[in-house]
Amino acid sequence: MFVVALLSSPILTASLAAEPQVLPLQLRDDRLAGAGADVLRAQLPTAQFVLWGEDHGFADSAILLRALARDARPLGFKYHVVEVGPLSTRLIADTLARDGLPGLHRLVHEVPFGVPFLSLKHDAELASDFLGHDEKGTPFLWGVDQEFIGSPLFHLQRLIAIAPNDAARAAAQKLLDVEKDAAAKAAQKEFLLSRFHDADFDNLGAQFKGQSEAEAIIAELRESAAIYQLWMSGHNYENNARRARLLAKNFLAAYAKADAPKVVFKMGIEHVALGTTSNNTVDLGTMTSVIARMNGHTALRIAFLPLGGKNLAFAPQPGNPTKLEPYESKDSQEFFSAIKLTAAALPKDSWSVIPLEPIRQSLNSKGIDALKPFSRFLLLGYDYVVTTADAKPAEFLY
Numbered sequence: 001m002f003v004v005a006l007l008s009s010p011i012l013t014a015s016l017a018a019e020p021q022v023l024p025l026q027l028r029d030d031r032l033a034g035a036g037a038d039v040l041r042a043q044l045p046t047a048q049f050v051l052w053g054e055d056h057g058f059a060d061s062a063i064l065l066r067a068l069a070r071d072a073r074p075l076g077f078k079y080h081v082v083e084v085g086p087l088s089t090r091l092i093a094d095t096l097a098r099d100g101l102p103g104l105h106r107l108v109h110e111v112p113f114g115v116p117f118l119s120l121k122h123d124a125e126l127a128s129d130f131l132g133h134d135e136k137g138t139p140f141l142w143g144v145d146q147e148f149i150g151s152p153l154f155h156l157q158r159l160i161a162i163a164p165n166d167a168a169r170a171a172a173q174k175l176l177d178v179e180k181d182a183a184a185k186a187a188q189k190e191f192l193l194s195r196f197h198d199a200d201f202d203n204l205g206a207q208f209k210g211q212s213e214a215e216a217i218i219a220e221l222r223e224s225a226a227i228y229q230l231w232m233s234g235h236n237y238e239n240n241a242r243r244a245r246l247l248a249k250n251f252l253a254a255y256a257k258a259d260a261p262k263v264v265f266k267m268g269i270e271h272v273a274l275g276t277t278s279n280n281t282v283d284l285g286t287m288t289s290v291i292a293r294m295n296g297h298t299a300l301r302i303a304f305l306p307l308g309g310k311n312l313a314f315a316p317q318p319g320n321p322t323k324l325e326p327y328e329s330k331d332s333q334e335f336f337s338a339i340k341l342t343a344a345a346l347p348k349d350s351w352s353v354i355p356l357e358p359i360r361q362s363l364n365s366k367g368i369d370a371l372k373p374f375s376r377f378l379l380l381g382y383d384y385v386v387t388t389a390d391a392k393p394a395e396f397l398y
Contacts, residue, residue, distance in 0.1 A: 016362045020339050025064070025351040025386065032067045036353030040302070040384065044072050048297035049288045050264045051272035053382065054304040055329060057311040059392045061304040062122035062266065064351065069129060069264045077262040079254075080130035081142045081284075083117055083271070086250055087220050088151050089143025092118050097131045101397070108397040112321050113150025113183055120312070121395040126266065138257040144250035144284075146224040146243060152179050152192045155217050162214055168207035175204070186316045193225045194232065201225070240279040247271065247284050260295055263288075269303055273381025278374050285381065303382040305332050307343050309391030320398045327391060331374040336387075338375045343389035354385040 025036030032040070044050070050072060054061045069077060082089060092115060095103045101124060108119045117123050130140040147155070156176040163169035175192060182190035189195070201222040208214035223246060230239035255261065265284070270277040272285040289299040311327040336342070339359050346352050356379055360368065368376060378385070 016340050016359060016367075018362065019345070020341050020359055021355050022341070022345055023353040023355070024347055025353050027063065027067060027350075030067055030070070032064070032071065034350070036351070036386075039353055039355065040068060040300070041071050043298070043300045043383075044075050044077075046298045047072075047300040048260070048262050048292040048295055049299040050077065051285050051288060051299055051301045052264070052266045052304065053269035053272045053285070053302070054266065055269055055306070055311075055332065056117065057120075057313055057394050058304065058306065058309070058327075059120075059122045059394045060306070060309075060351065060388060062120065062126045062394070064304070064386060065264070065266055066122070066126040066129065069126065072262070072264060073129075075262065077264050078130070078134065079140050079142060079258065079261045079263040080127065081144055081251065081254075081263055081265040081267065082123075082127060083145045083267045084115070084143040085145050085147035085151060085220060085224065086143045087147055087155055087217060088115060089118075089141060090139070091154055092124075092127070092143075093131055093139065093141045096124065096128050101125070101128070105397045111150060111153045111183065112319065112398055113186070113316075114148060114153055115151070116145075116148045116314075119397050121397055123266070123394070124397065130264075134258060136257060138254065142251070142254040142263075144247050144254070146227045146246060147193070147220055149188060149191055149193055149228060150183055152221060153183060155221060156192075159208065159214055159217060162211065164208065164211050164214075168211075168214075171204060171207045184318060186318045186321065188316050193221065193228050196221070196225050197229075198222070237280060240277075240281045244271075244281040244283045248287055251284055251287070255291075269305065269378070272301065273303070273377065274299075274301060275377070275381050277381070278377045301382045302384045302386060303378060304386045305335070305378070306391035307332070307336055307341070307346065307387050307389045309388065310393040311391070312393040312396060320396065322396045322398070324393055334372050335375040335378055338371055339379075341387075346387065346389045348390065351386055351388045354387060356382055356384060 023036035024034040026033040052065045095107055104124050108115055133139050156172050159172040160169055179192055205218045227243050265272050270279050271283045274285050274289050277283055292299040309327045311325050312322050313325050314321055315323045
């Protein structure tokens with residue numbers, strides 16, 4: 001009788017006992033306001049990392065994180081991690097420091113496929129708050145990802161500039177000419193990162209042997225090519241696992257140069273969650289959560305996931321490689337359905353913060369186990385979801 005009573009207990013049903021909390025979040029004079037803002041700000045004093053995961057392509061995401069980062073700055077949050085390659089991040093940071101947003105606009109217009117995410121206006125404005133270096137010379141802006149598919153146009157120009165001799169300069173120039181032609185046609189299969197293999201990089205590296213900056217550039221391109229080509233050949237698990245290792249390596253290299261830094265992350269929703277991702281990897285969210293705990297701190301994990309609105313998506317095409325679309329995500333719809341949240345429950349002119357711990361407690365293990373994979377991943381991997389029924393699309397700096 002006890003077993004029967006336990007199995008029929010309301011706490012073990014696969015649905016919520018109550019509607020989820022919906023805490024209003026507003027932006028007033030570029031500062032966060034409302035009950036949702038109060039809840040997020042209350043977590044900052046104990047946090048070492050703010051892990052902001054997003055479904056890409058929304059202006060709201062960067063705007064809200066920038067406001068949260070302003071609140072975090074007096075607490076020591078001086079560093080910012082972006083989903084961009086280290087080489088490209090240094091180029092972008094130098095451009096923003098020297099020429100501001102107009103300079104980055106020119107860079108993106110020149111090479112539309114060269115810059116991911118920081119080619120979006122509000123992401124670039126957020127990054128602009130983290131320019132410069134600390135007292136040890138460590139940059140405040142950390143790029144930890146692979147180099148983007150079209151970025152060799154920048155890096156080959158740098159190789160030409162630092163070439164040790166005419167032969168090396170000619171080799172890099174020949175590659176640059178081919179890359180320009182591929183970029184003009186948006187022919188991704190002809191890009192260097194799509195077609196270069198170890199032997200090709202060995203030959204290029206031989207032209208720059210002993211030139212440390214060139215060797216570092218070629219090493220980054222080699223690893224980026226390997227990651228892209230795993231994805232292009234359908235080896236998705238190995239692609240994601242190798243990319244996760246690269247993210248960890250690049251993050252730890254930057255982290256080691258600063259003393260237990262406080263860091264604001266903005267990356268795809270898979271990368272900064274706690275636990276195994278829906279890509280079957282363990283990524284930066286788990287690593288940083290462990291590091292924070294070892295240091296006596298916490299990690300604040302926030303997912304920006306809209307219920308609706310418009311999205312800016314990248315599309316391989318000549319000229320402006322973006323397109324504006326209505327946001328329709330099956331994964332997000334399944335998640336919000338699972339937690340019984342509808343667009344009608346949200347304010348029309350602002351955002352909302354949804355605390356996830358009460359939902360976990362309400363569903364309990366049986367209810368969590370019954371969720372579909374992405375919904376379970378999101379519910380267990382984040383502390384809060386920030387959402388809206390009318391997300392605004394990002395603005396591409398083309």
